[in-house]
Amino acid sequence: MRYPRWFWAAFGAPGLLWIGVLFLVPLYVILAVAMGTVDPIFLSPVPVWNPLDWSTTAFEQIIEGLGPGEQFFVVFVRTFVYVALALALSLAIGYPVAYFIARHGGRFKGLLLVGLVAPFWISYLMRMLAWVNLLQDEGYVNRALMALELLDTPRNWLDGRASTVILGLVYGYVPFLILPLYAALDRIPRDLLEAARDLGASSAQAFRRVTLPLSKPGILAGSVIIALPMFGDYYTPDLLSGSPRTNIIGNQINLYIHGPQVTVGAALTVVLMLLLVVLMVYYLASMARSARELGP
Amino acid sequence: MRGALAWWRNPWGRPRFLFLFTLVYMAWSIVPILMAVRFSFNDGRSRSTAQGWSTRWYWQEPDLSVWNDPSLRQALFQSLELASLAMLIAVPLGVALALSLTRWRGRGAGSARFVSLFPIVTPEIVMGTALFLTFVHLFRFVELGTTAQLLGHVTFSIAFVIIVVRGRLLSIGPEYEEAAQDLGASPVQALRLVLMPLLVPAIFASLMIVFAISIDDFVISAFLSRDASTETVPVKIYANARGAPTPALNALASVMLFAAMLAIALAVGAYKLAQRARGERAAAIEDFAQMRL
Numbered sequence: 001m002r003y004p005r006w007f008w009a010a011f012g013a014p015g016l017l018w019i020g021v022l023f024l025v026p027l028y029v030i031l032a033v034a035m036g037t038v039d040p041i042f043l044s045p046v047p048v049w050n051p052l053d054w055s056t057t058a059f060e061q062i063i064e065g066l067g068p069g070e071q072f073f074v075v076f077v078r079t080f081v082y083v084a085l086a087l088a089l090s091l092a093i094g095y096p097v098a099y100f101i102a103r104h105g106g107r108f109k110g111l112l113l114v115g116l117v118a119p120f121w122i123s124y125l126m127r128m129l130a131w132v133n134l135l136q137d138e139g140y141v142n143r144a145l146m147a148l149e150l151l152d153t154p155r156n157w158l159d160g161r162a163s164t165v166i167l168g169l170v171y172g173y174v175p176f177l178i179l180p181l182y183a184a185l186d187r188i189p190r191d192l193l194e195a196a197r198d199l200g201a202s203s204a205q206a207f208r209r210v211t212l213p214l215s216k217p218g219i220l221a222g223s224v225i226i227a228l229p230m231f232g233d234y235y236t237p238d239l240l241s242g243s244p245r246t247n248i249i250g251n252q253i254n255l256y257i258h259g260p261q262v263t264v265g266a267a268l269t270v271v272l273m274l275l276l277v278v279l280m281v282y283y284l285a286s287m288a289r290s291a292r293e294l295g296p
Numbered sequence: 297m298r299g300a301l302a303w304w305r306n307p308w309g310r311p312r313f314l315f316l317f318t319l320v321y322m323a324w325s326i327v328p329i330l331m332a333v334r335f336s337f338n339d340g341r342s343r344s345t346a347q348g349w350s351t352r353w354y355w356q357e358p359d360l361s362v363w364n365d366p367s368l369r370q371a372l373f374q375s376l377e378l379a380s381l382a383m384l385i386a387v388p389l390g391v392a393l394a395l396s397l398t399r400w401r402g403r404g405a406g407s408a409r410f411v412s413l414f415p416i417v418t419p420e421i422v423m424g425t426a427l428f429l430t431f432v433h434l435f436r437f438v439e440l441g442t443t444a445q446l447l448g449h450v451t452f453s454i455a456f457v458i459i460v461v462r463g464r465l466l467s468i469g470p471e472y473e474e475a476a477q478d479l480g481a482s483p484v485q486a487l488r489l490v491l492m493p494l495l496v497p498a499i500f501a502s503l504m505i506v507f508a509i510s511i512d513d514f515v516i517s518a519f520l521s522r523d524a525s526t527e528t529v530p531v532k533i534y535a536n537a538r539g540a541p542t543p544a545l546n547a548l549a550s551v552m553l554f555a556a557m558l559a560i561a562l563a564v565g566a567y568k569l570a571q572r573a574r575g576e577r578a579a580a581i582e583d584f585a586q587m588r589l
Binding site: 004005007008009010011012013014015016018019020022023024025026027029030032033045047093096097099100101104112115118119120121122123124125126127128129130131132133134136138139140158171174175224225228229231232233234235238239242250253254257262265266269272273276279280283284287288291 | 311314315317318321322324325326328329331332335343344345389390392393395396397399400402404408409410411412413414415417418419420421422423425426427428429430433434447448450451454459462463466483508511512514515519529530533534537538545546549552553556557560
């Protein structure tokens with residue numbers, strides 16, 4: 001390398017400074033507020049910057065609320081159930097689609113890929129708005145179901161149904177799963193499958209013992225990349241149900257941060273971050289691995 | 297009908313169940329959006345039933361259309377302004393950081409890489425809360441509103457620029473710059489004359505991606521908004537979706553959709569031109585789908 005040693009480090013300085021001041025420092029601010037005190041008169045949070053003076057009152061309140069049947073217990077369990085079901089459904093829908101396009105797209109591949117990529121450029125909120133339109137009492141979903149005689153009277157789909165929220169999450173996030181799945185499946189060399197078939201594997205065996213294991217990194221990375229935003233979602237339940245019956249962790253954070261108990265909101269954010277940190281680090285590690293495969 | 301049956305039973309064709317499944321998926325994914333756009337052209341006031349065709353909810357209706365309702369028009373300009381500014385700040389910062397993270401081999405490079413990609417895996421609600429509390433309690437000189445939103449948008453955009461540019465840098469390799477320096481170029485010349493032209497498609501793609509994720513962003517914009525005057529289009533949709541009395545909200549969302557389509561068409565065109573100029577095969581969509589920009 002003929003560059004002076006400081007050359008490339010200097011290039012990164014402005015960006016790293018930006019991330020330090022507007023990402024790392026704010027993460028510390030959450031901690032300082034969560035472990036801070038509350039002004040006795042105005043009830044506004046007072047951040048405590050020195051870790052030696054931190055108080056754990058807000059966390060104690062959350063731990064109390066995590067007893068079976070208590071407020072936070074219900075919300076945490078609900079969040080895990082919603083995310084698990086939405087993730088399972090997304091895989092069940094996404095894998096076959098990604099597989100078909102990667103393996104059998106043929107001359108329609110370009111067109112099918114446009115269909116896959118399109119939702120990336122359409123605002124998430126607009127995609128939810130589209131379903132709010134369709135799921136109205138006099139909307140086309142009810143009309144279609146009544147025309148097929150599956151329903152006698154219009155059903156109110158938007159009044160706090162778990163099923164609507166879970167399907168909304170699937171609709172919202174499945175495109176972000178399909179793309180990494182497609183990339184993983186498309187990279188599998190066809191020779192490996194031909195070899196498996198030549199050596200006597202049935203097509204089901206070839207799928208189970210060659211395609212599926214080789215697409216596992218794509219499945220894991222895709223699942224993590226949609227599970228993370230699902231855990232932090234609050235707008236999907238708000239738009240598609242709006243009822244406290246479908247509140248998940250994100251709704252609670254949003255309510256507390258903009259309500260009277262900001263410290264509890266900050267503490268909930270810390271808890272969420274701790275729950276997700278394993279997934280986050282896993283994804284970063286898998287990204288670093290694929291970058292190493294690409295480069296020197 | 298018989299043709300369809302014969303196609304279904306033909307054992308040599310492509311897997312028919314998967315083909316139908318994919319078609320149904322595509323319809324499920326696209327048709328609701330088309331319906332939402334359709335309602336925006338309604339002649340009546342319904343947002344759930346097709347009622348004739350008109351552009352009244354775009355600009356004709358005196359007080360309620362996108363153009364004539366100050367709060368809707370305001371949201372449109374707020375979104376476009378934020379996205380343009382975020383693009384202009386995040387892309388130079390991100391490109392420089394990507395160069396640094398890829399070529400810098402010294403101590404600290406590993407943790408710098410880890411930290412700069414961390415925003416991408418941080419749920420937006422965490423980042424929204426963090427920035428909101430920071431601007432309220434620590435950096436009080438930054439008021440909530442456009443400035444705070446812009447700072448937030450740039451912060452989460454940088455990581456996307458890094459991914460796109462770094463992918464390209466890794467596939468280029470260090471050989472071109474080394475050759476240039478062997479032939480007498482200074483480090484800055486090697487960067488400017490050799491590396492930068494090779495990075496043009498990646499820079500272009502980054503501009504597009506930052507614009508798109510900034511325009512789509514909801515959580516950060518909502519957490520850092522001051523009042524109704526700094527709401528962006530997604531925030532407006534969130535606030536009004538369940539109560540909106542007219543298709544004007546659909547029209548607002550559709551305008552953003554058309555803008556995005558136009559931007560993509562421009563970007564794909566430019567990407568193809570750039571590739572053709574270098575004599576490469578042009579398949580922008582496939583490159584995007586495989587994340588090798």
